[in-house]
Amino acid sequence: MPVTNDKLIIAGREFDSRLMVGTGKYADFQQMVRAIEVSGAQIITVAVRRVNISDRSKESLLDHIDLKKYTLLPNTAGCYTAEDAIRTCRLAREAGLSDFVKLEVLGDEKTLFPNNEELLKAAKVLIAEGFTVLPYTSDDPIICKKLEDMGCAAVMPLGAPIGSGLGIRNPYNIQIILETVKVPVIVDAGVGTASDAAIAMELGCDGVLMNTAIAGAQDPVAMAEAMNLAVRAGRLAYRAGRIPRKLYATASSPLAGLIA
Amino acid sequence: MPVTNDKLIIAGREFDSRLMVGTGKYADFQQMVRAIEVSGAQIITVAVRRVNISDRSKESLLDHIDLKKYTLLPNTAGCYTAEDAIRTCRLAREAGLSDFVKLEVLGDEKTLFPNNEELLKAAKVLIAEGFTVLPYTSDDPIICKKLEDMGCAAVMPLGAPIGSGLGIRNPYNIQIILETVKVPVIVDAGVGTASDAAIAMELGCDGVLMNTAIAGAQDPVAMAEAMNLAVRAGRLAYRAGRIPRKLYATASSPLAGLIA
Amino acid sequence: MPVTNDKLIIAGREFDSRLMVGTGKYADFQQMVRAIEVSGAQIITVAVRRVNISDRSKESLLDHIDLKKYTLLPNTAGCYTAEDAIRTCRLAREAGLSDFVKLEVLGDEKTLFPNNEELLKAAKVLIAEGFTVLPYTSDDPIICKKLEDMGCAAVMPLGAPIGSGLGIRNPYNIQIILETVKVPVIVDAGVGTASDAAIAMELGCDGVLMNTAIAGAQDPVAMAEAMNLAVRAGRLAYRAGRIPRKLYATASSPLAGLIA
């Protein structure tokens, strides 16, 4: 593949940026707008529950996002059952937000890990109803394969718990997921700093989604720019073909995993 | 410190780029020139032994580098004794290359680790002779402190063996070096891919020097661009102030090193 | 808790050893018997499919195991559906093997990751039928909590894929599982060498189950002894209360996760 003309394609839509960003936890809308802008992201995820859908006379997050410029990806943050997540997606569609959805069904309030059983149920219903489903899930190749087989447009395994900033805790599982599915693999959750995003891309992931890492940084706008650069750096490095790891340059063979 | 106006200052000279690159191992000069250009580097290191100093009628590496645009940093690659390294620096100065030197005194041909005893001897002599010395050394805070005390303009600890591509193998030592010296700390050797460079910068290092990671990549020009972006990403992330690492977002305290 | 009198208790049964071992992949039964003996294990897992249940006139694995000395833990290795795993457990009980079962429902033949949806279904049925169920599962706290709530006697998250020898790839998830469930947590799969087993115990796990790491070693009997020692070492170290990790001894605070 040539290094140029490197588009991310999800469900037939093309994107130049491989970074997707959230809209929560910013000090104010101005900061959010500025951070999103310098991030270079084209896909913006919003929690349907946080958007003021019913009463459009009040100020809403959506008033601050240029919908001609960005692709909105409504998400079901805060849903703990399939039923709840399905209802939330339907609401988003009825309100005209999008039928492109980031499906989250959470397992508990403490860790925000996904409840994959409920996720599978919700994904099945939503796909049947014509939604384009991007599911947030575990770094579990079996679940990812089921989600792909069911018709999800991408899989979004976590790198680490939401908001933890721990980075890609198990690159081995991400590697296996990349060997297992053909749909885009987008790391969702866990990124803490720029190198974490670069690592996700160097593994061969198709994209990265983050919110807290940017919005929670001391300077969110500077961190947004760092992430913009890091995702591009990681993708380029992946495509450029890195040198092999060796114990030292004159070693006769690449490092064969003798040291973890 | 403001995120803007973030210059690297070495011995009073200001640089916008924090990436320094080598000139060896490229397929040809054209590839080298193009890679250096997209890397955004302003400091270019050349092995004095590889420059054709004596017979300027033949084609030389230097014919391909725009000396108005780049700061040349002659290095003593291939020297195994203080005496040899000192002689090489003097030759570089006599040939008009520069008195800004990257001082390498190697310990063996297999690993290319530095011989720090000889390095200290050579640095002492060269500083007395007015050279601006940037020494390649181990990730050893005691040696780095000695080099600073002696008058070196920066310290250049290795991240991993030259050409190994192993990245920053001991970020703890780099962290201690950053606490110990006030001169710029530039990671020299070991970088394999973009995230390695970003990690060096996120630790708080002042710059990164690399050669094999770019020249040895399958597509050196693409990798040079990746490194350009990665160094900027890592620096910005460092200055933006990352979120703390936690076991999960609702954990009451940052991760206290319970897990290595 | 006193360091002495440290029993592993599963479903009311007490064990002195926290190492559980498998019976597959040995060169011959003699090697297997000797390795099990020096491992100090008291719980031995056997694949029901590999035991010759129907024709007891032929030589069987079970002829070599002293059932007065060891607790047999039949497992459902090779089952890919809940139905299949349930049938296998019933067969084991009918043949008089045990109603203590290690429940495996695999997701694919390549990675041998668990199929957690099918696992939950099988566990529910088997618990209702009076089996004591120890399920092999992912390092997923949500699944582990469901298995506990359902009545499983322990949870057995994988450290890494079966037979991979990669060790505990995500100690963070194991840590969260330990915070989440009250039943014993036994790391099952992934151990490659002695330190991996020690690490599992140091995290606070209640036990470790392994097969390939011992049977596949160049000297399985020596490795069995190593694992015996390592599990005891790790458990003792956990209970002895290790020193905090610091960047250096005189640092004022434990390492706060600044470096991953």
Place this chain on the structure above:
Amino acid sequence: MPVTNDKLIIAGREFDSRLMVGTGKYADFQQMVRAIEVSGAQIITVAVRRVNISDRSKESLLDHIDLKKYTLLPNTAGCYTAEDAIRTCRLAREAGLSDFVKLEVLGDEKTLFPNNEELLKAAKVLIAEGFTVLPYTSDDPIICKKLEDMGCAAVMPLGAPIGSGLGIRNPYNIQIILETVKVPVIVDAGVGTASDAAIAMELGCDGVLMNTAIAGAQDPVAMAEAMNLAVRAGRLAYRAGRIPRKLYATASSPLAGLIA
């Protein structure tokens, strides 16, 4: 090599135990004596400065150590120059302690990293005076080779800073040292818990020396036993020949260092 008859040989002396322990930081002599006993160590290091050599009428550390049972290894803890370390060793010999010495020359009080330049000077003098020198040094293969060439009986690279409990921070360097020298390689400093000691042995090191990890644990005697078991576990695992690391068991080749 057979797994049995596995002696550690230093300067012609044979030892069954590969764990060496210190004598500092215990609550009292009784605790120290008990911890040393259960550690199984045969070589005990004592700081010459802490032994009351001049006035033998007062209680001394040495009154509590059975010199028929243990080999005393006086050390030069607290020395910051070659001169000081040499004088300390001479004092130890004059007092009849031993001419087997653990040579430490520290670089600073904060990190307790070695000052390798001074170390080399001291080692040269002491070897010429007939001492058997075991030097505490960096994980630097070039320094280790110089120490071996000079006549040191072993090399003792640090795993991490003294008292840090960080474990083997750079196993790659330890691996290179093991390839580089023929004298015993004993990891000295950095061990925090049992698995750290096991890892050192699994890399192929000949022994491990520790003090804080045991004396600073909440239950030093239990930790001493853990370390006894861990060192034996790691050594046995090393000799037993571990299974290769693979991404999953059916992968066609061992993991080739694609993931750090």
